Amino acid sequence: MPVFKTPFNGYSVKFSPFYESRLAVGTAQNFGILGNGRVHILDLPPTPSSPFVEVASFDTADGVYDVAWSESHDSLLVAALADGSLKIYDLSLPPTSNPIRSLQEHSREVQSVDYNPVRRDSFVSSSWDDSIKLWTLDRPASIRSFQEHAYCVYAAVWNPRHADVFASASGDCTLRVWDVREPGSTMVVAAHEFEILSCDWNKYDDCVIATASVDKSVRVWDIRTYRTPLAVLNGHGYAARKVKFSPHNRSFLVSCSYDMTVCAWDYMVEDARIGQYGHHTEFAVGLDMSVLVEGLIASTGWDELVYVWQYGTDPRAP
Amino acid sequence: MATPPNPTDGNPPTPATQPTQPTNQDQQDSKVEAPSQTSPTSVFVNSEPMREEQVQNAVKFLSHPKVRGSPVIYRRSFLEKKGLTKEEIDEAFKRVPDPPPSATNVNQDAQVKPSSSSQPQAVVQTLQPAAAAPPGTISSMRSRFHWSHAVFAIGLLAVSGAGTAVLIKKSIVPRLKTWIRKVVLEEEDDIVKKIDSKPSLAEEAAAAAKAAAAAAADVAKASQEMLNSKNEERRRFEEFTNLLDVQVREMKSMTNAIRKLEGQSNTQGRASFVDQEDHGIAISNSKQMYVNNKVDYDLRSVRSSSPPTSAEPSVAPHPKSYMDIMAMIQRGERPPNIRDINDQPPNPNQQPSNPRLAPRAKPWELSQAHNSSQPLQSQVSSEGLNSKVQDNGVTYQLNGDSSVPWWQQKNVKITEIENGDELKAGIYGQRFSEPPVQPPVQRSWVPPQPPPVAMPEAAEAIRRPKPAVQREQLVDDQSVTNPSDVTDELLRVTKISESGGAMEVNGGSLVLNSSVEINGGSSVLNSSEIQEDHSYEQSVHST
Numbered sequence: 001m002p003v004f005k006t007p008f009n010g011y012s013v014k015f016s017p018f019y020e021s022r023l024a025v026g027t028a029q030n031f032g033i034l035g036n037g038r039v040h041i042l043d044l045p046p047t048p049s050s051p052f053v054e055v056a057s058f059d060t061a062d063g064v065y066d067v068a069w070s071e072s073h074d075s076l077l078v079a080a081l082a083d084g085s086l087k088i089y090d091l092s093l094p095p096t097s098n099p100i101r102s103l104q105e106h107s108r109e110v111q112s113v114d115y116n117p118v119r120r121d122s123f124v125s126s127s128w129d130d131s132i133k134l135w136t137l138d139r140p141a142s143i144r145s146f147q148e149h150a151y152c153v154y155a156a157v158w159n160p161r162h163a164d165v166f167a168s169a170s171g172d173c174t175l176r177v178w179d180v181r182e183p184g185s186t187m188v189v190a191a192h193e194f195e196i197l198s199c200d201w202n203k204y205d206d207c208v209i210a211t212a213s214v215d216k217s218v219r220v221w222d223i224r225t226y227r228t229p230l231a232v233l234n235g236h237g238y239a240a241r242k243v244k245f246s247p248h249n250r251s252f253l254v255s256c257s258y259d260m261t262v263c264a265w266d267y268m269v270e271d272a273r274i275g276q277y278g279h280h281t282e283f284a285v286g287l288d289m290s291v292l293v294e295g296l297i298a299s300t301g302w303d304e305l306v307y308v309w310q311y312g313t314d315p316r317a318p
Numbered sequence: 319m320a321t322p323p324n325p326t327d328g329n330p331p332t333p334a335t336q337p338t339q340p341t342n343q344d345q346q347d348s349k350v351e352a353p354s355q356t357s358p359t360s361v362f363v364n365s366e367p368m369r370e371e372q373v374q375n376a377v378k379f380l381s382h383p384k385v386r387g388s389p390v391i392y393r394r395s396f397l398e399k400k401g402l403t404k405e406e407i408d409e410a411f412k413r414v415p416d417p418p419p420s421a422t423n424v425n426q427d428a429q430v431k432p433s434s435s436s437q438p439q440a441v442v443q444t445l446q447p448a449a450a451a452p453p454g455t456i457s458s459m460r461s462r463f464h465w466s467h468a469v470f471a472i473g474l475l476a477v478s479g480a481g482t483a484v485l486i487k488k489s490i491v492p493r494l495k496t497w498i499r500k501v502v503l504e505e506e507d508d509i510v511k512k513i514d515s516k517p518s519l520a521e522e523a524a525a526a527a528k529a530a531a532a533a534a535a536d537v538a539k540a541s542q543e544m545l546n547s548k549n550e551e552r553r554r555f556e557e558f559t560n561l562l563d564v565q566v567r568e569m570k571s572m573t574n575a576i577r578k579l580e581g582q583s584n585t586q587g588r589a590s591f592v593d594q595e596d597h598g599i600a601i602s603n604s605k606q607m608y609v610n611n612k613v614d615y616d617l618r619s620v621r622s623s624s625p626p627t628s629a630e631p632s633v634a635p636h637p638k639s640y641m642d643i644m645a646m647i648q649r650g651e652r653p654p655n656i657r658d659i660n661d662q663p664p665n666p667n668q669q670p671s672n673p674r675l676a677p678r679a680k681p682w683e684l685s686q687a688h689n690s691s692q693p694l695q696s697q698v699s700s701e702g703l704n705s706k707v708q709d710n711g712v713t714y715q716l717n718g719d720s721s722v723p724w725w726q727q728k729n730v731k732i733t734e735i736e737n738g739d740e741l742k743a744g745i746y747g748q749r750f751s752e753p754p755v756q757p758p759v760q761r762s763w764v765p766p767q768p769p770p771v772a773m774p775e776a777a778e779a780i781r782r783p784k785p786a787v788q789r790e791q792l793v794d795d796q797s798v799t800n801p802s803d804v805t806d807e808l809l810r811v812t813k814i815s816e817s818g819g820a821m822e823v824n825g826g827s828l829v830l831n832s833s834v835e836i837n838g839g840s841s842v843l844n845s846s847e848i849q850e851d852h853s854y855e856q857s858v859h860s861t
Binding site: 017018020021029030031033034035036044046047048058059060061071072073074075076087088090092093096097098099100101102117120137140150151160161162165172173174177179184185186187188190194203204206207214215216223224226227238239247248258259282283291292293294296302308310 | 361362363364391392394395398399400401403404631632634637639640643644647652653655656657658659660661662663664665666668669670671673674675677678680681682723724725726
């Protein structure tokens, strides 16, 4: 399986929704505490034993905490930076023309950015300044700002079936469901006793959402019965950093954690954890599953390595 | 930060979305399961009634004096963490009773708002209708206290008066009597004493002289004795000091001998017995131990070893270089490897390049059978990639279906796993077999809005591969018994499209959308194919 060594500590990895073999990696220097950042665009090699092909890379003044591919343009991607800005890059243009936009509105680090997969024209960014902002590519300023959380908003994710609905996970221990047509959040779920670091919607059941928290558990909720979770997935040794539902299977999800592992779960069976990968040697922080290739997983971590492997195979196999 | 976001903050959603909103509302109202709410997105709204117990607990919390002083956003956040819904929290804020003397505006506003349920307001209105509400409440409260206070004070005074009267009777009156008797007796004694004292003066003088002489002699003797004793003491003291010196010398010689014998340098401690230095050393030792313990505590707090199965979050051990950088930053230093990078856009008005590929349908937007999507996807992807292969400069061996890239060889592996491993059948079992237990109601999803088709030619190209055989099987299996079911409509529509012979997966969902727009009933089955195609074209042009 191919491995890529980034010069900085890895923070986020995302597969392209247009090209099966393409992925973007966001990295930050000095563990993201203070330093520059870099966005890498990689292509999967023709054979698994070859290294990745780096198609492009962009240097940034501050660390890159997240990247998101556009759903409407195959060559556009958005990067979320630690200085509160969002940068938009166009791979079809020469590197000297990039970035094409810098959106500076957040007053603190932007932790996540997500592109709308239904409308394909807008994206949300969530920040440590407790707010979430809604943007489109054609406007220089945000369309809306959602300010209700009492602490850092670590993730904001669009619902895969409802064009105007998204969910946010925050350090104030709540998960909120929003509708861009409504003035405020439509649901508040007290999901964990500790900070919630990530959330993701089930692609096949539009009311099911998973949350990953500092309390080491991943919980799966049905927001229609939001008082108790559908499943509590324990198995990580430290905080669960990111969770992702499979785009191809309704009960399959993966999560990565500060215990340096990536775990695969089936939340509908008794013994939920069905896979564990300990390939990272530092915090595993970035995780994605390909929408185009079933079972393809990518992960990155503070050990400055990017792995891509099929579920069921060994990421470190040559 | 405490203010809720204003809808007027930014521009309303883009015009392209507005015509689709009414259709969304129609479709979502049809799937309301809870009692109908005012908002159209019924599934994503809390539909529970307000829980009175929770509201009362929240009111108690908000009435606490310490809570009153905290910012509103933290109070809301606390209640949200406890699991209260927005409505319950708003109700609790409304019900918080009296404004504090240093009241926040929120509480006063809640007070002034017409809420006839709270009693204090009614009292205020009856007592002082002319005054403003808050000072009225305060003064009325004071007047009530005043009356009860007066009654209480009068009672106290009465009791104390009675008590003092009793005391006076019992104690003071007898004292007065005894004092009067004393005075009378003293007067009598004085008169007697004066008569007796005069004749004996001379005798007394002579006696006094004798006594004085004797005393002088005694004093002289005593002083001499004292001098003698002092001398003796001095002598004894000198002897004692001499003895002590002798002893000290002996001890010193002994220690020297011991030092020579042992040859150690640590005997300072012992020698310092006399010097009183050990006290200082003991203090410094104890200080060092304290410091060490503190350092140990710090290390432990970072690298804690709590068991992983506990729900308590334990701080994960950070890499050593992470701690180094944190320490550097806390000292105010800047890590040396940071460069000054200008990442501003060179042209902020740069137009993004035109997309070369049409957006691809997501796997969850396809029809129910996932296994049918798999080969379809590979065909679509191979076509898409082929168009880009030359541009990328990386060549792949994609010749239709025969050679699949290595990252997609999972198809082979799935069947192997499925045959062998029972554990993993849980996932893939659902893929390859009809989901037996799930009722069709769960399948009723709102179809997504048709993505903007930027390149109709590409959309046509994607549509060309024929749908797989399995889809026909599915359609045959499902019975047409529930005409209002959205899923069945989809199947009927796909059947129509298949017989038409030129519909693609994405197109299937579009057709459904348009069919619902038209009539949402079962008459779709009877409408002609031509009409379906026309409606598809219309919906494409409208987006």
